[in-house]
Amino acid sequence: MNAQASVAVVVVAAGRGVRAGPGAPKQWRPLAGRAVLAHTLDAFAGHPRCDRIVLVLHPDDMAMAAGYTAREDCRMDAVAGGPDRAASVLNGLEALAEVAPDFVLIHDAARPLVSPGLIDGVLAVLEKGPAAAPALAVTDALWTGRDGRVTGTRDRDGLFRAQTPQGFHFDAILAAHRAHPGGATDDVAVARAAGLDVTIVPGDPDNLKITGPADFARAERLLRGRMGDPITDIRLGNGYDVHAFTGGDHVTLCGVSVPHDRALLGHSDADVGLHAITDAIYGALADGDIGQHFPPSDPRWKGAESDIFLVHARDRATARGFAIGNVDVTLVCERPKVGPHAPQMAARVAELLGIAPDRVSVKATTSERLGFTGREEGIAAIATATLVAR
Numbered sequence: 587m588n589a590q591a592s593v594a595v596v597v598v599a600a601g602r603g604v605r606a607g608p609g610a611p612k613q614w615r616p617l618a619g620r621a622v623l624a625h626t627l628d629a630f631a632g633h634p635r636c637d638r639i640v641l642v643l644h645p646d647d648m649a650m651a652a653g654y655t656a657r658e659d660c661r662m663d664a665v666a667g668g669p670d671r672a673a674s675v676l677n678g679l680e681a682l683a684e685v686a687p688d689f690v691l692i693h694d695a696a697r698p699l700v701s702p703g704l705i706d707g708v709l710a711v712l713e714k715g716p717a718a719a720p721a722l723a724v725t726d727a728l729w730t731g732r733d734g735r736v737t738g739t740r741d742r743d744g745l746f747r748a749q750t751p752q753g754f755h756f757d758a759i760l761a762a763h764r765a766h767p768g769g770a771t772d773d774v775a776v777a778r779a780a781g782l783d784v785t786i787v788p789g790d791p792d793n794l795k796i797t798g799p800a801d802f803a804r805a806e807r808l809l810r811g812r813m814g815d816p817i818t819d820i821r822l823g824n825g826y827d828v829h830a831f832t833g834g835d836h837v838t839l840c841g842v843s844v845p846h847d848r849a850l851l852g853h854s855d856a857d858v859g860l861h862a863i864t865d866a867i868y869g870a871l872a873d874g875d876i877g878q879h880f881p882p883s884d885p886r887w888k889g890a891e892s893d894i895f896l897v898h899a900r901d902r903a904t905a906r907g908f909a910i911g912n913v914d915v916t917l918v919c920e921r922p923k924v925g926p927h928a929p930q931m932a933a934r935v936a937e938l939l940g941i942a943p944d945r946v947s948v949k950a951t952t953s954e955r956l957g958f959t960g961r962e963e964g965i966a967a968i969a970t971a972t973l974v975a976r
């Protein structure tokens with residue numbers, strides 16, 4: 587083949603993105619202000635070697651095709667996909683059968699960070715051989731596990747994490763897909779089943795496949811960095827809570843038991859400080875509030891330690907790709923005196939959140955004997971939390 591070989595691209599975007607969680611399928615969700623799919627298509631349409639693109643969409647999404655295919659920099663056609671990735675790829679290849687380009691690159695719509703250099707690397711190998719695909723050598727230790735426990739180890743030597751675009755001589759991969767029984771995870775598996783020799787090209791760690799909910803924040807950070815946009819995704823939330831006094835001999839504030847001549851009344855342990863911090867984190871995530879996640883009507887939370895609410899909010903932030911930047915809580919009461927216990931409270935909150943103690947501030951104020959806190963009818967707490975995309 588010479589340098590003028592024609593190149594077509596099949597972008598598969600017909601999946602439903604179940605692992606990405608509720609909402610629109612991942613290729614349609616926003617990333618740095620545009621759909622994931624728009625970034626992916628731009629990467630190929632803007633590459634000087636790509637002559638045409640076939641976009642494979644779910645049959646239910648075909649009405650959206652026009653918004654993406656009508657462009658001047660590259661010819662693009664849309665076709666409907668099949669029930670699994672391999673079936674979608676085959677539909678894309680069949681749409682190119684008449685054109686029969688020399689090379690075809692097959693790429694996941696869910697990998698919007700594919701770089702021109704990676705495309706170049708795959709194409710360079712296709713000048714010499716029938717198939718090339720990017721991959722990263724496994725560098726972490728590998729374990730097997732069950733029920734949260736390690737059950738064994740595996741040798742990582744010779745193992746790779748496969749990426750796309752996977753590139754092929756078009757006639758060879760079309761024949762291979764037509765002959766394959768179906769169900770292959772990727773096109774390298776199809777090519778190898780047909781006896782094609784596949785060369786490994788160095789992959790790109792940034793060329794992640796958006797798969798779970800946390801991948802959006804990571805992809806957005808990488809994309810914005812690449813666009814020279816210094817804005818980090820920082821979320822700010824606030825939380826406010828009040829609990830009334832009742833008879834008793836201690837109160838629990840920010841996870842610390844403080845002797846007092848009253849107790850706080852509540853369905854759980856009535857830790858007004860942890861409740862406010864928990865709500866601040868939910869607020870930063872735009873993820874409802876403590877009452878939605880732990881309804882007071884649910885007997886499971888009767889007398890519960892509020893630690894579990896805070897840990898739940900922390901885990902929701904982590905799952906969405908955010909680290910907790912800092913929290914600041916102010917307890918409003920005349921008594922008990924909070925100051926002597928504040929360092930211990932901050933240490934406990936930091937421990938529960940898994941962050942450094944200097945990222946947690948616990949303060950207190952009186953309300954100058956005004957209002958319900960001034961009359962010692964209860965304690966109020968107000969909290970702020972920041973979340974930073976990782």
Ligand SMILES: Nc1ccn([C@@H]2O[C@H](COP(=O)(O)OP(=O)(O)OP(=O)(O)O)[C@@H](O)[C@H]2O)c(=O)n1
Binds near residue numbers: 671694696697797
């Ligand atoms: N029937 C299918 C299934 C997947 N894909 C595409 O194949 C790529 C990689 O697949 P994956 O990450 O598994 O996507 P989904 O199938 O959408 O995800 P999930 O398995 O979480 O539902 C995605 O761009 C996806 O749109 C496709 O075109 N047709």
Ligand SMILES: C[C@](O)(CO)[C@H](O)COP(=O)(O)O
Binds near residue numbers: 694748749750795797
């Ligand atoms: C093709 C692929 O992107 C290679 O890593 C991947 O196999 C497709 O997605 P899945 O997560 O295996 O369904």
